[in-house]
Amino acid sequence: MKNTFIGASIERREDLRFLRGRGIYVDDLTVPGLLYAVILRSSVAHGRLKSVDTSAALKIPGVHAVITAKDMNFTDYPAGVPIVPMRLQPLPEFKPFEQPVIAYDKVRYVGEPIAVVLASSVAVGEDALEHIAVEIEDLPPVATWRAAQKNESILFEPTGTNRSLMFEARKGDADTAFRDAPYTRRENLRTGRHYGLTMEPRGVMAEWDAAKNKLTVSGAAKVPFFNRRILAKQIGLAESDIEMIENDVGGGYGARGEFYPEDFLIPFAAKHINRPVKWIEDRRENLMAMNHARETEADLEIACNRDGTIIGVRGDVHTDMGAYMRTNGAVGARNAPQFMTGPYRVPHHKVDSHLWMTNKTPVGTYRGPGRFEGCFYMERLLDMVAADLGIDRVEMRRRNLISKAEHPYKLATAQPTNAHDQTDSGDYHATLDLCLKEFGWSEKSKLGGKLVGGKYHGVGVACFIEGGAAGPKESARLEINRDSTITVFMGTSSVGQGVETIYAQIAADALEVPIERIRHVYHGSTNTVSDGYGAYHSRSVVMGGSAVLVATEKFMATLRQAAGKRLGCAESSVTLDVDKVVAGGFSLPLGEFAGLTAESAFLNHKHTYSYGSHATHITVDAKLGHIEILDYLVVQDVGRAINPLTLRGQVIGSLVQGLGGAVLEDLKYDEQAQFLTGTLADYLLPLASDFPNLRCIVTDDHPSPINPLGAKGAGEGGIVAAGGCMANAVANALQSFGVQPRALPLSPTYIWELVQAGQQKAAE
Amino acid sequence: MPVKFEVNGKPVSVDVEPRLTLADCLRHHLRLTGTHVGCEHGVCGACTVLVDGDAVRSCLMLAVQAEGAKVVTVEGLSNDDDLTPLQKSFRKHHALQCGFCTPGFITTAHALLTEEPDCDADRVREVLSGNICRCTGYIAIVEAVLDARSAYKKTTP
Structure with a gap:
């Protein structure tokens, strides 16, 4: 039987438990003797930690222990306190800026852990927090990258600088090219501070079995195998002494599942007190403790020929890194300068990226890291250049999009990590054309700048590429069950994307069995396969899916061997028929081979690049600064769509996150680096009533040549171009005021200010 | 403090601290973990349950306020055989x-x-x-x- 599950909109198997309230998330777990951890966090942005007096808290009934840095004496670390190492770009330059798991000499951001209370209930633990006396000697806070740049108050004194690193994105010879360029324009562009807010706050439950020397950690997500390596080294156990268990995970977006201080503190607490311990973050903690992202300021210059063809880009990007270099904290700051050119042909490229340490929550990746920011810079520049040179905006893009024949097209290289990258395949022009046609650009663009019914109409367009499929490898294993079904074990993780369904589709197609025969798909725990990588960089379908393919090949070979021997037939004559193994007129139930298992890994060091275009039609109320989206279309080519239903969910879902960043979301601090947006009434997320008119079209016309599925990572394309597209539409709508948005979010206040400034300028 | 109410058609009787929210009572005392807690300040709606037919944020209601009420959670809107x-x-x-x-x-x-x-x-x-x-x-x-x-x-x- 020849299956076609790949490419079909199969309803998700995960939904059956989620819709009935039967998902098991980490806070749904409980075990006998469980204690609850509550964390005391710094209320001071920058200071010397003089003393932590826990004696009064310890007297409260129900408080079992209060852990501070004094309880840690790990000789591998100079201060006895473990440090969280970087997972990506672990350069020696970053070492001095890595985060201790608990503050011991200084506090560097509001929200930094100082003490952990272990109590009989969360409520008792929270009561105890108020009885811990902390003495902090204030130091001058560094609240912005500009303040960091002055190096007057230094977060890590021995380093003598607040700049942890400078990345250099390079291609061609930008300085020479700019010297000879007929046209240049320089702009200052900023993006707000966002984060990958997950609806489920983070959580960890740790159980220590002293007799077996075994630590079990529930609540793992994203990269459990890597995190196990970190924890094993920190806590002084062998990797095999630790089991990381992934439960249902309430969203990831790059932020959840990285190794955070709590991922050491809770297992340590369980081992320390020899009882199971659970910690569940509350929303205020989540806002100030989970990785922030995106806050950049760029000073960029673009050079073009008079016909609009781009000669080069150069300049500087400054990223507000927050207080520590976290596991993946450098990714955004590297990507923004390296990938800002997106789908466009840019021969000369010289952008420096400065990583400034400030007294804010540390940054990490958030869906489309650096690419959302870079796309905003580029798309804004293109519209301004097009206006300067009298070229139609769409034509400006057509002239600069990388053509089909130019793949693989080399992107800028980032130093000092020597990060090379190139596109894989696709017809960027065709996708732009399809987007404009389906959007109705020729008609809608006529409304640009017009005042209709008290609101200004504007249209915007932006193009993107989305990197995916990070290597180096991913593993999958198949095993036969007694009941003649098959279980698939994966090294990747679920953060809600629906990988159980996707992998079942791929496995069922490869084995040519009904999809129900793939009874279970397990993932994300360290007991599934021998080595796994996880869910990041839109890699689950490409890397995990390809791993399923190679594992099914090995599985069939192993099964043929075993069945051939058993049935006395040639291996090549053995076939799998739903739940039976058939050869030479004999047939055995598959369950006869229960326990037969095959694991294999897919190796890859190249990236996939899905791509596409966004177009939007908005109205702006110039008096109130309010934006309404009348229509928004994303067209994305993904190489090969495994499940169009869930794929569209990824595109629209990421688009709405992007629109949140474009118009609503901003994590704010005051000049003392005090955190101002500690509730969901302050950090505004998109609601069901905000953006009703969104559409997407996904195509799979150009398979990726770098993996057997032909698939490309596609979870981030919706977010990448949202900021640029919306800002371009606002400029188009408010052209009569000469408005050019140069910052995100496009909040009502910001738009109102731009309109006021435009009116003032006109009056002068 | 004792409190009696009905959850998903069955009478329940629990002894809780007055400050315990209905959400925590459902989740941790009655082990009905389908009701989720996403913000604990009434913005996100993940903890919504039905109290006498009305959609209510169970993080903003105390368990003791449910005395005598008919509470329905997502589990009560589900059955084993099939999805609704x-x-x-x-x-x-x-x-x-x-x-x-x-x-x-x-x-x-x-x-x-x-x-x-x-x-x-x-x-x-x-x-x-x-x-x-x-x-x-x-x-x-x-x-x-x-x-x-x-x-x-x-x-x-």
């Missing part, structure tokens, strides 16, 4: 991804469709704007709720 028409519609439209906010959307939508089976898209959006979903972008959720209306319409004789 509302749940089927969510699945068909891919109106959920990570599933964490989903119980709140199911309870909220159920309360809306029970009262207003003829509601239009704007009304659905207005009511659902009290629940936050970070995965789906809401388009599919609204479609799913609209598509489920027929199951709530009373058949006229």
